[in-house]
Amino acid sequence: MSRIRVTSAQLLIACAQARARQQALPAIKAGDDAFDWPDFWRRADFHGLTAIAVAGLRRSPSFIDPAALEEGERRLQRTAHLNLLRTAEAGRVWRTLMDADVRSLIVKGPTLAALAYTNVAERPINDLDFLIEPSQLERAERALTGAGYIPQWSADGAEARMIKPRVGATVFFHEKLPVTIDLHRRLTLGWQDPIWSFDELWQRRTDVAVAGLSLPTLGPEDLLLYLLIHGSKPDHAWARIGWLLDVALLTGHEPVIDWSGIWRRAEAHGFGRSVRVGLLLAERVFDDPLPAPLADAVRADSIARKLADEICQRLGKTVAELEREDWVFRRRFISKIVERRRDRMRQFVDYLICPTFKELEFVRLPRWLSPAYVPLRIARLAYLAARWPIGRLLVGR
Numbered sequence: 315m316s317r318i319r320v321t322s323a324q325l326l327i328a329c330a331q332a333r334a335r336q337q338a339l340p341a342i343k344a345g346d347d348a349f350d351w352p353d354f355w356r357r358a359d360f361h362g363l364t365a366i367a368v369a370g371l372r373r374s375p376s377f378i379d380p381a382a383l384e385e386g387e388r389r390l391q392r393t394a395h396l397n398l399l400r401t402a403e404a405g406r407v408w409r410t411l412m413d414a415d416v417r418s419l420i421v422k423g424p425t426l427a428a429l430a431y432t433n434v435a436e437r438p439i440n441d442l443d444f445l446i447e448p449s450q451l452e453r454a455e456r457a458l459t460g461a462g463y464i465p466q467w468s469a470d471g472a473e474a475r476m477i478k479p480r481v482g483a484t485v486f487f488h489e490k491l492p493v494t495i496d497l498h499r500r501l502t503l504g505w506q507d508p509i510w511s512f513d514e515l516w517q518r519r520t521d522v523a524v525a526g527l528s529l530p531t532l533g534p535e536d537l538l539l540y541l542l543i544h545g546s547k548p549d550h551a552w553a554r555i556g557w558l559l560d561v562a563l564l565t566g567h568e569p570v571i572d573w574s575g576i577w578r579r580a581e582a583h584g585f586g587r588s589v590r591v592g593l594l595l596a597e598r599v600f601d602d603p604l605p606a607p608l609a610d611a612v613r614a615d616s617i618a619r620k621l622a623d624e625i626c627q628r629l630g631k632t633v634a635e636l637e638r639e640d641w642v643f644r645r646r647f648i649s650k651i652v653e654r655r656r657d658r659m660r661q662f663v664d665y666l667i668c669p670t671f672k673e674l675e676f677v678r679l680p681r682w683l684s685p686a687y688v689p690l691r692i693a694r695l696a697y698l699a700a701r702w703p704i705g706r707l708l709v710g711r
Contacts, residue, residue, distance in 0.1 A: 322354035323630040326361065327629065329369075330366055334559060334566070334602075339370050351379060360554065360633045360636075362438050362556030364390055365393060365435055365438070368386040368387060368390045393435070396492065400493055401424040403491060404424050404425075404442050405525050407458070407495065408530075410461045415453070419446075419532060420443065422544075424439060424442075428522050429564060429567060430564040441496055445501060448499040451499060462488055463487065465486055482502070483497060485497075502543065506584065506657065509539075515532060516530075520534065534571060535571060535572050535575055535576050538568075538571065539589070541560050542580075548644055548651075551643060553636060555629060562602050576589065584657050587650075589612075591621050591625070595622050595625060598626055599626065621647065624643075628643065667688045667691060668688075668691065
């Protein structure tokens, strides 16, 4: 049997493709001394594909390095343990919110793993995302505090006033468990259109069997659109193959998808290019055919095609290279993915005057002094512009 010599990036993508197609890995040669297995596992962790990589290597011919597979198994055990713990905690938190008369939807996490992958252990669960009705925020925060969670920002501090409205979420850390909860009031950024109301998402929700519970999540079309928007967020820019695999597997799992409805909603709220780029990437990485109702419009967007080309090239870079180039690419990505002029203006103003964690870490101010973070933000950007080339101003956060 002839074997194809591959790099660590190519092997990882091949594992993801094999999972998407429900096939075994092709005959490859990756077990010689020249193959960089540590780099392979770093990539797998970064892209959220450790479990997928282990499963692919298990089904591969015997020329895969046994020691490398053992390292993958150890990593998988750690991921599986955290996934089980966080899945159980998702159920407990959901019941806690229900007992407090707070309706909530679990976004991604264990519900997405159960829907798209069927096996919760296959997709890493890094945090738990709960979407609630904005009017129930205080009640939900009290319930979480009573369940052993500590808010990232003090309710009386300037952070709560300056950051919470901007990101649309409150972050909680469990006082003992390795669990983080993002309590969302909206699923888009502050400068973006609020594309859904909670009530309509609740009406179209899907209940998923997870850990012996029936947990509510977004309906199929809402979840697909959210995943396409999520991957195209400025701080994400489709940097991880795992996000693309989510889209590919969920699309394959759902027999009927109203792509025309997804398209109309995306276009109406300024997310058309986010959808086009995501679908082009799924086509190029996993050979997923473009949805027939959208194919012509997707292919007609030359900017989306160029972005997809550049993102595909970035998927082959090392984790260090991606992190080193992240700021530069992210600013360029934002300038292309945001189509509407008013959205670009909102994003620019948000970038210019809204404080980030850099400013909040520099100095902690009381709530009544929170407006002082705006000139502090501008001063920091001016300092960066004076100290570094002007490009630093455009890319630094």
